[in-house]
Amino acid sequence: MTVKQKLVFRFPPTLVEQPFIYRLVKDFNLMVNILRADISPEKEGRLMLELSGADPDYRSAIEWLKEQGLRIFNLKQQIIWKEDRCTHCGACSVICPTGALGLNRPGMTVCFDESKCIVCELCLKACPARAMETLLENAK
Numbered sequence: 001m002t003v004k005q006k007l008v009f010r011f012p013p014t015l016v017e018q019p020f021i022y023r024l025v026k027d028f029n030l031m032v033n034i035l036r037a038d039i040s041p042e043k044e045g046r047l048m049l050e051l052s053g054a055d056p057d058y059r060s061a062i063e064w065l066k067e068q069g070l071r072i073f074n075l076k077q078q079i080i081w082k083e084d085r086c087t088h089c090g091a092c093s094v095i096c097p098t099g100a101l102g103l104n105r106p107g108m109t110v111c112f113d114e115s116k117c118i119v120c121e122l123c124l125k126a127c128p129a130r131a132m133e134t135l136l137e138n139a140k
């Protein structure tokens with residue numbers, strides 16, 4: 001059986017310079033499609049990617065990565081609005097391309113309509129309060 005899964009890798013500064021992608025391709029015969037990378041020396045690295053390949057290879061690779069000290073999450077195509085953190089500054093409503101985030105008038109409070117969200121993640125970077133998050137679950 002073939003697996004195709006979007007994942008988020010988080011790894012500590014000590015592992016940032018390790019050639020994980022190379023090992024996934026070479027040792028586990030997986031195809032790797034990097035969707036987003038946020039990696040700086042001496043900081044926690046964050047890598048969003050899609051892995052595809054044979055199921056046993058995929059499972060072995062996940063086990064190996066965890067043994068190396070990476071935290072790995074399945075990426076679900078869903079954005080969460082943490083309303084309790086939101087200061088209603090409105091920054092996200094300006095940048096959201098679909099109107100999923102908008103302003104209620106006349107109170108000028110922000111509202112989130114998940115059905116309009118295309119998971120572009122622009123709001124994650126725009127939000128100073130970190131009130132927008134991608135839904136993650138531990139990879140198995």
Ligand code: SF4
Nearest residue numbers: 096117118120121123
């Ligand atoms: S992920 Fe994109 S579409 Fe969804 S709420 Fe954020 S900015 Fe809007």
Ligand code: SF4
Nearest residue numbers: 086087089090092127
């Ligand atoms: S950018 Fe963040 S804090 Fe500001 S309104 Fe949007 S979710 Fe709330």
